[in-house]
Amino acid sequence: MKITQISAIPIRIPLPTAPYATENAGTRIDWHGRRSRTSSVRPDPALDYALVRIETDEGVTGIGEAQADIGFFGNSLEELCAAIDLYLGPQLLGRDPLDREQLLDLLDYRENSCARSGIDLALHDLMGRALGVPVSTLLGGAHRRRVQVAVEVAGGAPEDMAATCTSLVARGVRVFKPKIGGHVEADVERLSAIREAVGPDVILRADANQGYNAKDAIRLCRLAERAGVGLDLLEQPVAAWDLAGMALVRASVDTPIEADESCYSVHDAIQIVRHGAADVLNVKLAKAGGLYTAKKIAAIAEAAGLRCVIGTSFGLGVEVAAKLHLAASTMHIVDAVEFTELVVHEPLIEQPSSGPLALPLRDGCLDVPTGPGLGVELASEDVDRLRAWG
Numbered sequence: 001m002k003i004t005q006i007s008a009i010p011i012r013i014p015l016p017t018a019p020y021a022t023e024n025a026g027t028r029i030d031w032h033g034r035r036s037r038t039s040s041v042r043p044d045p046a047l048d049y050a051l052v053r054i055e056t057d058e059g060v061t062g063i064g065e066a067q068a069d070i071g072f073f074g075n076s077l078e079e080l081c082a083a084i085d086l087y088l089g090p091q092l093l094g095r096d097p098l099d100r101e102q103l104l105d106l107l108d109y110r111e112n113s114c115a116r117s118g119i120d121l122a123l124h125d126l127m128g129r130a131l132g133v134p135v136s137t138l139l140g141g142a143h144r145r146r147v148q149v150a151v152e153v154a155g156g157a158p159e160d161m162a163a164t165c166t167s168l169v170a171r172g173v174r175v176f177k178p179k180i181g182g183h184v185e186a187d188v189e190r191l192s193a194i195r196e197a198v199g200p201d202v203i204l205r206a207d208a209n210q211g212y213n214a215k216d217a218i219r220l221c222r223l224a225e226r227a228g229v230g231l232d233l234l235e236q237p238v239a240a241w242d243l244a245g246m247a248l249v250r251a252s253v254d255t256p257i258e259a260d261e262s263c264y265s266v267h268d269a270i271q272i273v274r275h276g277a278a279d280v281l282n283v284k285l286a287k288a289g290g291l292y293t294a295k296k297i298a299a300i301a302e303a304a305g306l307r308c309v310i311g312t313s314f315g316l317g318v319e320v321a322a323k324l325h326l327a328a329s330t331m332h333i334v335d336a337v338e339f340t341e342l343v344v345h346e347p348l349i350e351q352p353s354s355g356p357l358a359l360p361l362r363d364g365c366l367d368v369p370t371g372p373g374l375g376v377e378l379a380s381e382d383v384d385r386l387r388a389w390g
């Protein structure tokens, strides 16, 4: 079997408001008005993606998905599609899609983790379809059939954040990750309000999105510990590059510290271990460059005695399925996987209300797809409707 074509389909999903577009809460207080997904020439909030299609001479096709978010991942939709169509994709033409190790090595360009992830997901989907097995089997076999869902909560007034959580508790969600990282005292108020609203049995993570310096992060943790918030972890309290600051925070408080923006590649993961900078690694497919590297990062975490959490990238359904396969096939991934996309937009896959990604959630969990490959099919009408150009 030979790869005959790799192409990117640009997708843009308009939204009434950009995710986490909150003032003085849930984001850094020194953004100076910058907004990651909008600009003066593109003022309307939207989520951008590239779907990746790999075709072969035997008629087997694989579908992948890559996110574009210039504020977080550092690439625009235009860059993403150009990287896939003009540079990375052509490297694989004429090659056997089952040669995963070699093919992904050919894509080991600097940066471009989102484009690499989109191709990696499509390759895994293709391999699974060609062999007639789910991707979880390719990754080691599924040790669980259902995955608990965690949801992020945008920053805002304490009562609004608490109300968001209680409404999702009614839908079965039992794990939340509020966005903080603005003002320490106000953030402790937000976390306390949520804890009071949801009770002691719900798991609360918090994500500072690099919002504090080390001293403020230590103060936040100590105040939250004293207030009995019971944080499961604090994600990325300081700037991505400040591993010494992360290590200082981690050594100063009882709250486990998670690396997100600090942890993209296997090399990042090793640096975090060397610096003693985190207790938990946040694994996102779009940061790691796909499933294969995500497994390697999970192995580094396991070897270093760290936990792993799979983070959210507002996936379209293809990436959601990939996360389920990753979680199902990796023993040391923490149970609750972040699927904030479920409350942001509808997936672009067939039968989202009755298929493997069935909504509403059952007991706050999603089923791991069992069909060949990633186990989902694109809803072609929705893809055509939301195509950004071409």
Ligand SMILES: [Mg+2]
Residues within 6 Å of the ligand: 207, 209, 235, 236, 260, 261
């Ligand atoms: Mg984060």
